[in-house]
Amino acid sequence: MLTMLSIGILAIFPLLFILFDEEQLKKHRYVLLLPLLVNILAGTIWFFQLQTGPIEHHFQWITILNIETIFRVDWFSWYFFMLINVIGLMVFLYASAYMKSYDGYKRFFTFLYIFTAAMNGIVLAGDLITLFVFWELTSICSFLLIGFNHREANSRNASLTALLITAAGGLALLTAVIWLGNLAGSYDIQKVLNLSNALHRDSLIIIFILIIIGAFTKSAQFPFHFWLPGAMQAPTPVSAFLHSATMVKAGIYLLFRFTPMMGEMVHWYYVLSLTGVITMLLGSFSALFQSDLKKILAYTTISALGTIVMLIGIDTKMSIKAALVFLLVHALYKASLFMLTGVIDKIKGTRELKEIGNLWKSNPVICIVAILSLLSMAGLPPMLGFIGKEVMYDAKFQAPGIARLMLLLSVISNAFMVFISIKLMVLLFLPNGNQPSSHSSKSKPAMMAGPVAFTIIAFVFGLAPYSLSDFFGNILSQITFTPVQIQLKMWHGFNVVFVLSLATILLGLLLWIFENRITGLFLKIYRNLFTINLTHSFQHIIQYFLKFTKIQTNRIQHGVHRYYLMIIFLFSIAYIWWKLLMTGLYVPTFNTENVSLLTVVVTSIMLLTVGLIVTTRSRVVAVVALALIGYGIALLFMTYGAIDLAITQIIADTLTMIIFVIVLQKLPRFARLSSKRSRMRDALIALSVGLSITLLILKADMVNIHQPVSDYFVENSLTKGKGQNIVNVILVDFRSLDTLGEITVLAVAAIGIATMLSFTLNKKSHG
Amino acid sequence: MDKTVLQLAYKPLRVILIIVSMYYFLRGHNSPGGGFIGALILSAGFIFQAMAVNTNSARRSMLIEPEWYIHIGLLMSIVSSIPGWIYVNTPMTGVWTTINLPLAGDIKLGTPLLFDLGVYVCVFGVVTSMSFQFLKHIKWN
Amino acid sequence: MELILAILIGVLFAAGTYLLLRRSIVKLVMGIVLISYATNLILFNASGLVQNGLAFLNKDGSYDKMTDPLPQALILTAIVIGFGLTAFLLALKYKFFKITGTDDLDQLKETDAS
Incomplete structure (x- = not known):
């Protein structure tokens, strides 16, 4: 429990900042030291407990993947833990005075606390997944801390460089972690290390390389070292902390941890x-x-x-x-x-x-x-x-x-x-x-x-x-x-x-x-040896990459939405046809079993109405025609036993039409915008989409692979759901999570509409 | 001229729609109806008022802002998942009790009913909120 | 009947596709409405059409002519969601017209940072 506490108190403590405003916090700044003092106390307790052996805490996390959260304190992690927290205490004390003249006092300490928590997490983690999570967290926090003066381009660049490099290392580490976990059958570091002798050596080399990349990026080893000097853009207390006990020491910690396994x-x-x-x-x-x-x-x-x-x-x-x-x-x-x-x-x-x-x-x-x-x-x-x-x-x-x-x-x-x-x-x-x-x-x-x-x-x-x-x-x-x-x-x-x-x-x-004589010589060597400035080259690479993606994006995302849609449609048609031809076309036979005169009439009227929508130039006609189709569908629902659907369809359709009418009166008339040629082309695409869908549906009717899940609902609706209306029981009981999701979507749509309509542009840049 | 007719008509129409909506909602578990249908009918009454008179009048008649209905409805639906969590250890499982009222006899009450009520309230809020926004910004009245 | 319904759905899809490919946003929204209707019908068709069937049980739990209730539940939510989507699109379109003064979608090309 103490392990959780020592990490948790650091992570939760910043929440207390809500109670203070910045000036009050500066006045009572010694409060800031509290969590670290608690941690040092915890460390002292562990010191005595460790005499009898390591301390372990297990927490279930994702049982199905065999992932546990384990915290383990042994002498080695204790050493790092104390290093982090004792130096941390002094750094916090120092920072509380140093940062007084800066804006964003709260922001600074929030980042610093979470960073410290993450650092403690790394050294206390007893399983690889937890270790990795905290590892990434330190990368993110250091990004925020290095870029604390975010108004300066230098700091932004430096923090981005640091983030890109350490995060790349993090990815390598993640691969290694999952690989190791799969090989060893457990993510528990102790188990992984014990099993190391049984591991197959060939795959171990790749894992080794990945771990090395993770550790080297974090610990600023050649050729990844260049992010560290840039990181001095951070406020000095952060530099003191990053360079001495944290961040760069995380990579060292990792190497130490894996020494028993890979040292030979x-x-x-x-x-x-x-x-x-x-x-x-x-x-x-x-x-x-x-x-x-x-x-x-x-x-x-x-x-x-x-x-x-x-x-x-x-x-x-x-x-x-x-x-x-x-x-x-x-x-x-x-x-x-x-x-x-x-x-x-x-x-x-x-x-x-x-x-x-x-x-x-x-x-x-x-x-x-x-x-x-x-x-x-x-x-x-x-x-x-x-x-x-x-x-x-x-x-x-x-x-x-x-x-x-x-x-x-x-x-x-x-x-x-x-x-x-x-x-x-x-x-x-x-x-x-x-x-x-x-x-x-x-x-x-x-x-x-x-x-x-x-x-x-x-x-x-x-x-x-x-x-x-x-x-x-x-x-x-x-x-x-x-x-x-x-x-x-x-x-x-x-x-x-x-x-x-x-x-x-x-x-x-x-x-x-002999400084004066030597310096010139050294400078020459230095210049010749390091003609390539790694920091600049790295930033150039990033810039070229951005340029490349921009060109790429402009080519693919040209902004004319009709062509996007056209591509989607054409590909769907092609795919449907391919599948249909592969599995054999179904030749429909007309069966008159449940055809009634009413449905035939309704369907014919709907077909005519559809034609009307496409061809009309009057908006009112189009809207009325749309409403007619909706009612026709409601009638079909009614005929084939879906009364709930029919009612819902009618009301929703009516409401849609009302909104259509409200909005349409403020909009211009239909203009004929496209040329005749493009209309013909679109009509062709549209007809083939329609044909493909029809064939697909007919084909789908033939396929009945599984036992319908509905049988369960029919059987249990009255006994378990206590309702005779099975549709309603499904909505509010059997599948209520879906319904909850749906009303959430509706709520979001309503909020979206409210914001969008109330929103006004200050700059009318679009003519 | 037609405005005044509408203004006369909206009140009785609203009452009728409210009653119909309640009816559809309450019987929803056993016969056609339910939260969605009930809510749509209910909102129709208020949208009619908003179009006949103005949105402010309709908002006043709804007692609280439509946006509040959205929140309350969502909250009710979420809360209804808790009893199942406690009693059966699976959130959203239906939990039922039967209470005996002097006049109405045995009435079955369960979390799905609360859930449906949440849907009813939420959808009502959503539909009215949307429509009122449109009417207001397009300056219908 | 399945054949008739399949043809109807096909026609609805074709019309919807054609409208989606227009430049006018009003037509685009109508196209989306048509396609969502058609999709509901596909689901409905998949439940197997039973004339005069019902998705209700008698008081004792027996039933006479059962239609598949699950697609109905799906469609019910889809209808309401479709309504929300349409309303949202109309709001978007209205705002778009207010700001740009045009109904032409091709004008939408120049949007963010260029």
Whole structure:
């Protein structure tokens, strides 16, 4: 129940916003933290329950398809859950202050709550279908959040790009999920993973590719990475949340989850580690050339994600451990840095690196926190980042295969990170000749709480990493299905890893010292390497696609409705004739069994009247003729035992005529609009339609395949329906759902008419 | 001149149509009639009034706006599905009871009757609403 | 009788089709009315025609000459729906004429964002 509550409270909480208006909500903004506090409490309770084993909740969903909603909390999902909600708490606190000057406070928090709920849903989901539903929900919410400033073209484009890419990945994931579910006979993740050994390996490769696409699009891996820097169009709190604990971590979560199943595949190893390496290098290298603070951070996120994916790909116990630790490291420093960027943005009114400067004098607190976070990012002691980097090097050093090469590349990538950290520290905090701007230099406590808290956590764990050992050991046992003991230490002794760390730092320092000489060279490489701007190419593709569809649509949907109808008619005729000829034409015999003089007379009159409707040029004659046909049909109903129908037909017909007369008096006379040739053509089509229908009906009379369902109604009308009028009993009892649908349609038609007639065009653009 | 004749005629005609409509509706379960037919007859009376006098007069005679009849009718039909849900665990199953009235004797009451009443009210609202809209916007009177 | 009815339906369909292919909207609406009538008749024809039959039971649940009640129930709703549809179309047509000042459907070509 607690799992449902923790997701539900986030999803339902925004409904309370109805009670407040925007100003009141801003005033009582601390209420906003409530759901997250509840979740953290839930997490604490689970912490104790988890000591005895995983927690599971099952809910029936679609029994016929064997789909259950399962929520399952194990150490691994607990880890993510706490990451999301603790960072979420700080982000919400931060956002409550940050967004105060923006319009759409309520809208923002509604999206953010649903997004958080969806994120929690992903990590708590115990079955693939539920996982997928929440997965898609995060894509949609991130679309709304990135495009929050929807009046700016940039944000709209960025959010659309993000949505298209993540939703495409979602489709791939859906295919994989259904496939896996069918193979395993269950959507329960635990069962699917357990059965993995029995699965046929060939189909597993396709599933693997699909899952990889899903995870890579979400986690911004090469070549899908380009949506992430664009996503910085979102308000800063959102960026902080997306980049640190949510969204991009969903893909990572998925990869972790499927490690036990697919980790042993060769493809898994190569695809993941190579993509990871490329993404890692690409991210950190691109970050060198950005001047916008948020963009720099966005590229470092890509790099960090690449690192994690690579570590998952290597798939040794060491590397999984490293990935888990690095995940925490990254979440802490990235959230903190993004929040600080927002603070700086508020103080200085800019995020351009060159224009900030000189922060040390005005805001020493920001500087200290930022420096510590940057140290963590650079992987320097005494922060947790150091531990993260150490275990990462260690994992690669001990792993077989191409891991050694990766080790070298990660050293380079990390050196870039060190360089970026140093550059940021220097440029931001030391005086550079810029005048302090006139913006208020006070930072709000609510906005500083998050960075300070995360930095303290990273600092404490950095000094005492062994306190995390047991916890990560637990998670690791869950992922690898074998009990694992791990040790996290600050000082591993003087070994290769330590040397590598030293080399990284030295390399970073050297880069910084020779910055002026190197930058030109790097920029050249960068330009030559990335001549194709993926973001732009993607948008071009989308634009060409839109153009193409427009041309296509104009060709097919030319707007002359008669030709649409003509095509429909011609095809129907052709189809009917084909079927008739295939099954043999029925030659009708005239049987006089139930023909009466009355019906013959009535029918003859109707046939004449039909001719009148088609040929007359008088509207009144046409309407009267139409009414006559209606009455004739009523008479036929009467003759063959359908009294209810006859009455209804007569009244409905009369009412139709009344409305016809009312409207017609306001409309022009019939004009002869078509040429003689087109009239002949239409007459030909019409006659063949009529002939086909006649033959079809005669044929249909011959076919009687099934026992009529009516027998049941006749037998049970009096006993079960308590009525002698079987038609009425069918309407209000046996088939009452149909009738309900029908009166709903009528209601909609009535409302439609009322709106349409009352509706007036402001612009008379149509001449 | 003919207007005045119509204006004289609409009242008795309306009364007759209301009675006929009730009659058709009530006997609908056992003889020809029912919600649809009853509602169409009933609306004919009011549409006649609207054409003879004006829509506002007809609206007034209907006590509440025709649109309300649509809502109430739909609601009644939906509500009638609930007892079946509760008693037989299948929504829309007919549930019947028999009550004994001093004069009329045993009367069978069931959810299908409520459903039919909903249809009656809803269709009445729909048809009158549509016609009144037309008459009003085309400025019949 | 089935033959006569089939011919009648065929003629109704032909007339309806011809009217649907006209450019005038009034004719289009009339065509739709005719086709919906014809469709009701098809359903009715499918129930098998029994002269002077009834879809009613006696008090004791017996019956004399039964016609198939199900098509009747279907047609009953179809008639009322058809009425609603026609009314809606007429409203649409009226509005269309009010705004464009023409009865010609080919004028409808240029509608939204061009």
